[in-house]
Amino acid sequence: MPVIINIPSYLATFAGGQRSVKLASSPATVNEALDALWKLHPALRDRVLDEQNQVRQHINVFVGDESIRFAQGLATPVAEGIEILIVPAVSGG
């Protein structure tokens, strides 16, 4: 079962309009899954990660229903067939 990464509409403009990207590979971690996503759509990388390879402060990444902030960060394991969600945090002013 492939891993699917769902992205918000803003990022879809940098991914050929797709809101959902199906990975051909079988990543073991979120980091590997995101690396595969950047290979497909390079413009997404700097919008999600900062220079220190950290997820930007006001972006959340979920594996299934679990935020990686409360798991193992980018090292969070990815099970086969699971969906990863990149979503803007509730923030702003």
Next chain:
Amino acid sequence: MPSVQHVSPKKGDVLVLVGTMKGAFVLTADRARKKWKVGGPYSIGSPVYAMAYDNRQGRHRLWWATQSFRWGTFLSSSDDFGKTATQPEAYSVKFPAESGLTLKNIWQLQLPTGEPETIYCGVEPSTLFVSRDAGQSWSPVQGHLDHPHRAKWTPGGGGMCLHTIVPHPADRKRMIIAMSTGGVYRTNDGGATWQARNQGVRAEFLPEKYPEFGQCVHKVVRDPANPNRLYLQNHWGLYRSDDDGDNWKDIAKGVPSDFGFAMAGHPHDPDTVYIVPIESDEYRCTPEGKLRVYRTRNGGGSWEALTRGLPQKNALETVLRDSMSTDSLDPAGVYFGTRSGKLYGSNDEGKSWQLIQEGLPAIVCVKTGVVGDGVATSPRRHGGAEKKKAKKKGSGKKSRR
């Protein structure tokens, strides 16, 4: 979402670029500068602290920095005044991973004359970046990134930012920068090394009132006729240097407060600078509820309030450090924006003011340009040909204003 309007300025038209906390606007008018058209907002919803118009080498390129709350800070450019803009695949202004730093904001864009492919930007955390290919690629200025004082620079109220870049017009290797906090630094060797240049500048908030560095300098401008003469608006204090920053002397006699953020130099006239005094670093509003621009025409020897057309009652306004600029025309235009979203302009060097636009988001950046005008303007000198010519015609500067 608001509808986006576009402008189509012609050669010779004046541009006023307005960065706000919710996007960028481009205003344009003919040389009379009475009727303005408004384009934007661009980068809707995001703070835009830095804008610039690059008209060197025949370009018509707008630059602005978007500080997206979510997606990071990046530069965009437009060659058609905002109708279309670049969406960079990879962000161009980035810290090297080994620095351990991450970009928070871009505070300043500076396009030096005489170096048409060079652009500088000042960022938060305080670092100077440079592009030598007209903005395509950027790198930090290593001598500044590795500065031994870096660990002791601390954030001011707006963050730890390098907000002012002042190249020397006659010497490419010399440049002044200013940081909050950190103060003024100068390089004499093209950025390889940087020396603190704060002698005489007060740091009211430190135990040592006159330290080598650590001051909270808000803005520095250079005199158009005497490139070694600088003016400085400090977090408490108003100063002038006659030796390119080596020494500073207090020139705050005759202003209602020596606290303030914004400062703009006259494009041609020597010794002429504009400021908007603010009452105290706790209150941070215009004193007595009066919105007054102050101008000196004698290098800070005295100051005059310029108020015609500006509200003099219940005007509790704040004008931030990059929210004031002059254009390059004669007579010069002067523009400033308030935190309450009002843009004021003067087409007669400050003698009278017009509310150009209100209802904008909080204004954090005001810059100018003249379409197609890629040539640096010549400064006037005391006793020079311009002055003699004006006197002969019986229309000297004093009577003209």
